[in-house]
Every structure is written in structure tokens, then in C-alpha cells.
Amino acid sequence: MPPFEALVAWAVFAAAVILIIWRPRGLSEAVPAAAGAVILIGLGIVPPGDLLDLFDIVGGAALTILSTIAMSIVMDGIGVFRWAAHNLVRLSRGSGVLLYWNVVLLCFLMTMFFNNDGSILITTPILIRMLSMLRFKPRQQLPFLFAGALVATASSAPIGVSNLANLIAMRIVGLDLETYALYMFVPSLAGIGCIAGLLFVMFRGDIPREIPTSAYAPHPGPPEPMRQGHRGARSAEKPAESLPVHPARKPVESLPVHPLKHGAAETASPDASHLGLIRLTIGIVVLTRAGFFLGSGMGIPIEWIGIAGAAALVLVRWIWLRRGPKDLITQTPWHIIVFAFGIYVIVYAFHQSGAVDAAADFLSRQIDGDRFAAIFWMGGWLTLLSVLMNNLPAVMIGTMSLTGMNLETEVMQSAYMANILGSDIGALLVPVGTLASLLWMFILRSHRIPITWGKYVKVAFAVVPVGLVVSLFTLYFWTGLFY
Amino acid sequence: MIFFVVMMAAGLAFYYLVRPDIPAAKADAQLARTPAFGQDQGGLVNREATPDASV
Numbered sequence: 309m310p311p312f313e314a315l316v317a318w319a320v321f322a323a324a325v326i327l328i329i330w331r332p333r334g335l336s337e338a339v340p341a342a343a344g345a346v347i348l349i350g351l352g353i354v355p356p357g358d359l360l361d362l363f364d365i366v367g368g369a370a371l372t373i374l375s376t377i378a379m380s381i382v383m384d385g386i387g388v389f390r391w392a393a394h395n396l397v398r399l400s401r402g403s404g405v406l407l408y409w410n411v412v413l414l415c416f417l418m419t420m421f422f423n424n425d426g427s428i429l430i431t432t433p434i435l436i437r438m439l440s441m442l443r444f445k446p447r448q449q450l451p452f453l454f455a456g457a458l459v460a461t462a463s464s465a466p467i468g469v470s471n472l473a474n475l476i477a478m479r480i481v482g483l484d485l486e487t488y489a490l491y492m493f494v495p496s497l498a499g500i501g502c503i504a505g506l507l508f509v510m511f512r513g514d515i516p517r518e519i520p521t522s523a524y525a526p527h528p529g530p531p532e533p534m535r536q537g538h539r540g541a542r543s544a545e546k547p548a549e550s551l552p553v554h555p556a557r558k559p560v561e562s563l564p565v566h567p568l569k570h571g572a573a574e575t576a577s578p579d580a581s582h583l584g585l586i587r588l589t590i591g592i593v594v595l596t597r598a599g600f601f602l603g604s605g606m607g608i609p610i611e612w613i614g615i616a617g618a619a620a621l622v623l624v625r626w627i628w629l630r631r632g633p634k635d636l637i638t639q640t641p642w643h644i645i646v647f648a649f650g651i652y653v654i655v656y657a658f659h660q661s662g663a664v665d666a667a668a669d670f671l672s673r674q675i676d677g678d679r680f681a682a683i684f685w686m687g688g689w690l691t692l693l694s695v696l697m698n699n700l701p702a703v704m705i706g707t708m709s710l711t712g713m714n715l716e717t718e719v720m721q722s723a724y725m726a727n728i729l730g731s732d733i734g735a736l737l738v739p740v741g742t743l744a745s746l747l748w749m750f751i752l753r754s755h756r757i758p759i760t761w762g763k764y765v766k767v768a769f770a771v772v773p774v775g776l777v778v779s780l781f782t783l784y785f786w787t788g789l790f791y
Numbered sequence: 792m793i794f795f796v797v798m799m800a801a802g803l804a805f806y807y808l809v810r811p812d813i814p815a816a817k818a819d820a821q822l823a824r825t826p827a828f829g830q831d832q833g834g835l836v837n838r839e840a841t842p843d844a845s846v
Contacts, residue, residue: 391812392808392809394812395808395809395810395812396808398812399807399808413804414808414809417801417805417808418805420798420801421801421802421805467798485794486793489794489797490793490794493797583810583811586810586811587806590802590805590806590809590810593802594798594799594801594802594806595802597798597802598794598796598799598802599795601792601794601798602792605792
């Protein structure tokens with residue numbers, strides 16, 4: 309690529325990454341991505357002939373994530389998640405330790421069945437509500453909040469469909485879903501388990517040994533909302549909201565725009581009479597998610613399965629509640645398609661400019677056909693890239709670099725898996741590492757929970773490196789069973 | 792196929808964590824129907840309507 313064009317590609321890349329992370333005035337991430345792509349295509353730096361191939365890689369991944377988000381919007385609207393806070397407390401049977409592990413399980417499963425951003429957006433308010441309900445002191449809330457955030461974000465690694473970047477990377481290397489999960493599920497679980505365990509040890513003194521056994525357990529000195537008169541029908545609909553400690557400030561404008569942010573999560577009511585509907589919708593989500601594996605094995609594109617699942621949910625809701633798809637059309641973040649395509653065009657141009665060629669050559673020499681070296685060098689490299697520029701462009705750059713290294717299949721696949729671990733687990737070292745972590749910080753700030761970037765980094769540096777190394781070691785030994 | 796089964800099993804755990812708690816819902820609905828302290832409960836407040844009552 310000529311020097312001027314390379315310079316433009318670098319400048320566009322840097323500007324896009326900064327704006328996506330910074331999001332001045334709540335700017336949608338699709339805007340800098342689209343603007344950058346238009347500049348690069350307009351100047352001919354990315355040839356129009358390549359666009360169809362690029363869209364082919366990105367389009368399916370974006371549609372899969374969109375269908376997942378649409379499903380979470382429908383379920384949130386029905387009020388499926390409203391009982392989660394109450395259930396977490398009930399199932400913990402008075403034990404704070406059990407509550408901690410239940411929180412870890414919920415956050416893990418939410419990301420498995422939706423995606424990492426959706427999981428953060430849905431579970432963080434649930435956890436805040438639950439901790440407020442239990443009247444935990446700020447210090448006692450930390451283990452639950454950190455475990456929720458780190459586990460929810462890292463849990464996009466095990467199955468590959470919970471994260472846009474993973475889906476795109478999977479398409480670049482041409483890996484199918486079942487093989488991905490077969491190689492990645494166990495190493496990812498090892499890393500996530502390690503992080504959750506280390507957080508538990510780190511905060512064990514702050515986790516209350518005993519907690520109320522029910523969401524309805526009385527507390528001395530109820531705050532204002534409890535004194536505002538008779539607990540009427542509205543309180544019957546909102547069992548977990550009765551004791552807010554953090555006064556819920558009106559969501560601030562600086563929060564990133566997201567369909568679930570101001571959505572039904574704050575207004576919908578769980579209704580026992582809708583039990584059948586709730587069961588059915590959970591069943592559809594689980595079947596859709598499980599169907600990804602069955603369908604991809606039969607050669608069915610996973611985006612079709614996702615779209616079918618979302619359509620089934622909308623149909624069920626219409627039959628049951630006579631509610632049409634209007635909210636879905638208005639709340640679904642369609643701009644994700646623009647964002648995914650735009651950022652991929654930008655990263656493609658950045659990579660074509662030779663910006664990371666020197667690093668790729670260096671890594672190629674270090675790896676030298678050795679699987680162990682490939683796993684640790686790529687895991688470390690992707691962690692560094694993610695910390696510097698966010699994991700979405702990082703994993704694209706890392707995966708593109710891999711395809712040019714001419715590695716043997718098993719070394720290439722191992723290095724690719726390490727890429728994912730670096731970008732999903734290693735990226736948790738700093739809030740800018742993943743968009744989900746940034747989103748988490750925004751949510752906490754809007755609830756006046758004072759977790760600073762310094763505090764985050766301090767906790768993350770104590771647990772994430774160990775979790776990453778454990779997952780990389782497990783990847784080496786686990787995948788060794790298949791090669 | 793393995794992960795189809797894994798996801799189905801995970802789905803059960805997920806349902807267990809988010810399902811509505813029917814006894815709690817009924818209890819809360821009952822609570823909602825029960826008049827609260829200080830609320831007009833009819834009989835005692837309208838005592839003048841039953842002057843022969845012992846209270």
C-alpha cells in the first residue's frame with residue numbers, strides 16, 4: 309500500500325478506535341465505524357471488489373448477534389428476568405457464599421444464552437437491585453459486582469456465538485461452531501472458574517456469611533420507598549425492588565444508547581399467570597442456542613437459526629399477549645450491521661497497510677511451528693492489543709495476521725483459540741479492553757456506585773493474568789488430546 | 792451433538808435461576824390484597840353505623 313494511503317488507513321483506524329471507546333455525547337459506535345469505512349472506500353484504499361467478501365464474513369455474524377439481542381428484548385419485555393434477583397436470594401438459603409456462586413452461575417448462563425453486552429445490561433441492574441434489597445454495605449457489594457462483570461464478559465469465550473468479534477474471527481479462519489466449542493469450552497471454563505475463585509478468595513472477608521433467606525425478609529428501618537404507604541398491587545409485581553439503597557437516578561444522557569438500557573427491564577412486571585409464557589420463551593431461547601450446534605453441523609447458517617428463534621419468540625408473544633413486533637423494530641440496534649461492517653473495513657485497511665506486519669513476522673518466528681509457543685505468544689499478543697485498542701479490532705487484527713503466517717492447521721487453530729482467550733479474558737485487565745466492561749462502568753456510575761477505573765484495574769490485575777495463564781495452559785493440554 | 796446436550800442442560804439451570812417463584816408471587820399478591828396499617832378497614836371506622844357493638 310502506498311505511504312499516503314497507509315497513513316490514511318492508520319489515522320482512520322486510530323480515530324475510529326478512540327471515538328468508539330470514548331463515545332463523546334453518547335455517540336453511537338456505528339457513526340465513527342461507518343464514517344471511517346466511507347473514507348477508506350471513497351479514497352479507494354479498500355477496493356470495491358473486496359467489499360462483497362468482507363460483507364460475507366461480517367453479515368452473518370452481525371445478524372446472529374442481532375437475533376440474539378432481539379430475543380433478549382422480547383424476554384425482557386415479558387418480564388422473564390424480573391424474578392432472577394429474588395431467586396438468587398431464595399436459592400442461596402441464607403448463605404452469602406452460596407449467593408456469590410449463584411451470581412457467578414447466573415452471569416455465566418446469561419452470556420451463554422445471550423451475548424456478553426446483553427448479559428451485562430440485564431444482570432448488572434438485577435445484581436444492584438438484589439444487593440440493595442439485601443442492604444449490603446458498599447464494600448460487601450464489590451465481590452458480587454466484580455464477579456458478575458468479569459464472569460459475564462469472559463463467558464463469551466466458551467461457545468463462540470456470544471460475541472460479535474468471536475463470530476467474525478471464526479468465519480475468517482473457517483472454523484465451525486461445534487469444533488470451536490469442543491476446543492474452547494473446557495479451557496474457557498478453567499479460566500472463568502479461576503477468575504471467580506480468585507475473586508472469592510480476594511473478597512472472602514467482605515462476603516457476608518449470612519444473608520436474609522427471602523426477598524421478603526424484613527429489615528430494620530426501611531428506607532423511604534417502603535414508607536410510602538400501602539404495598540399495593542404494584543409492589544406485588546415488583547418484589548425485588550422494595551428496598552433500593554442506591555437512589556435510582558434518572559438514567560443519565562452519557563449512558564451509551566442501547567435497546568435494553570431504558571427498556572422493559574425497569575418497567576415490566578413478572579406475573580405468575582404468565583408462567584406458561586415464560587417457560588415457553590425460555591424453552592425457545594434454549595432450543596435456538598442449542599440448535600446452533602445441531603444446525604451448523606448440518607450446514608445450516610447459524611444466522612438463519614437465530615432469526616427463526618427470534619421470529620418464534622415474537623409469534624408466541626403475539627399469540628399470548630397480542631403484542632406485535634413494533635417494540636422490537638424500534639429497539640433492536642440495527643446499526644450493529646453498519647458498525648460490524650464499518651469496523652471490519654477499517655481493520656482490513658489497517659492490516660493491509662502493513663501496520664502489524666513487523667509484529668506478525670516477529671510472532672511467526674517465535675512460534676516457529678510450535679503449538680505451545682503459538683498459544684502463549686498469541687494469547688499474550690492479543691491481551692496487549694485488546695488493552696491498547698479494545699478487543700473487537702484486536703481480535704480481527706490478530707486473526708488476519710494468523711492467516712498470513714502459513715502455520716500448520718493444528719498450530720494455526722491453537723493460536724486462533726489463544727487469540728480468543730486473550731481478547732475475551734486478557735482484555736478484562738482494563739475497562740477499555742471490552743465494550744461490555746465499559747458498559748458495566750457506565751451502569752454502575754448511573755447507580756452512583758463508586759467503582760473507579762483505578763479500583764477496577766487493581767482487582768483485574770490480581771485475578772485476570774492468572775485466569776488467562778490457566779486457560780492458556782488448559783488450552784494446550786486439552787487440544788493436545790485432539791491432535 | 793455434544794454441545795446440543797450441554798446447552799439443553801445449561802438451559803435447565805438457566806430456567807431454575809430465572810423462573811417465577813409461584814408461592815412468593817401468590818404471597819405477595821395476598822399481601823397486596825390485605826389492607827395495610829392505618830387504612831380504612833370498614834367495620835371499626837364505621838362504628839357509628841353499629842352503635843350496639845361492644846367495641
